[in-house]
Amino acid sequence: MNIESTSLIFFSPTNTTRKIVEGIAQGLQPTSKQYFDLTPPGATGQMRQEFNQDVAIIGAPVYAGRLPSVMLSRFKQIKGNGKPAVLIVVYGNRAYEDALIELRNVAIEAGFKPIAAGAFVGEHSYSTSNKPIAIDQPDTEDMVKAHAFGQAILKKIQTASNIPNEPLYVPGNFPYKEVQMRASIAPSVNEALCSRCGECALVCPTGAIDRENPVSTSKELCIRCCACVKTCPNGAKAFGSRE
Ligand SMILES: Cc1cc2nc3c(=O)[nH]c(=O)nc-3n(C[C@H](O)[C@H](O)[C@H](O)COP(=O)(O)O)c2cc1C
The missing domain is CATH 3.30.70.20 (Alpha-Beta Plaits)
Incomplete structure (x- = not known):
């Protein structure tokens, strides 16, 4: 099966998540791409629709080892319709803790079928020239990896006869780490x-x-x-x- 259409669904205030999601999408070589950018305040309006693309790539930054609550409330507007999804979290080189398992669980709740997942490093939101943390990441090497990951997923989709019923394994704990107010x-x-x-x-x-x-x-x-x-x-x- 070739991929006709891919959805890029992401929340990305400082654009590192967006870059990784775009790199993976390139590797999937879809004929068309549809963006569902959950970042702007008005994003939810365009979200109230059924999801019909062949594959979704869903990306989120890690905030305190979890997903940003604003992203979660916007993501809940999307209905996955049983379509396969690639799950991506991007973190500032400290740790991603329970963010990926949380993303897997909310994707399943929304009706997606997760088929692949990954965690990438992006420049930390709080990185400055005085205190750099993962500065300028994703860099060229990261983008090559994102592209290769997309290609590997494409191969998996082309060769697998069906999507397994059991939930995709990803690292993390449930109950999730509590976020301190x-x-x-x-x-x-x-x-x-x-x-x-x-x-x-x-x-x-x-x-x-x-x-x-x-x-x-x-x-x-x-x-x-x-x-x-x-x-x-x-x-x-x-x-x-x-x-
Ligand atoms: C409020 C907040 C909490 C964060 N918590 C973590 C964390 O727990 N672990 C980590 O490695 N990075 C953490 N980061 C860094 C981001 O995950 C990282 O910079 C990410 O690349 C930002 O994604 P974006 O560019 O798509 O906004 C945090 C950033 C913010 C703003």
């Missing part, structure tokens, strides 16, 4: 550097940044994803802490 925080802003261009507000996945006054961020909505920090052309935003 943290005090609400937002990035600090150097007002002298901020040009009020609003780039940060455009990339914020929860609409936490005021578009009219981008110096102001809602602590309640902020998920500390660092999209604003990494997007700011003037280096005006920063988080003090790391996971």
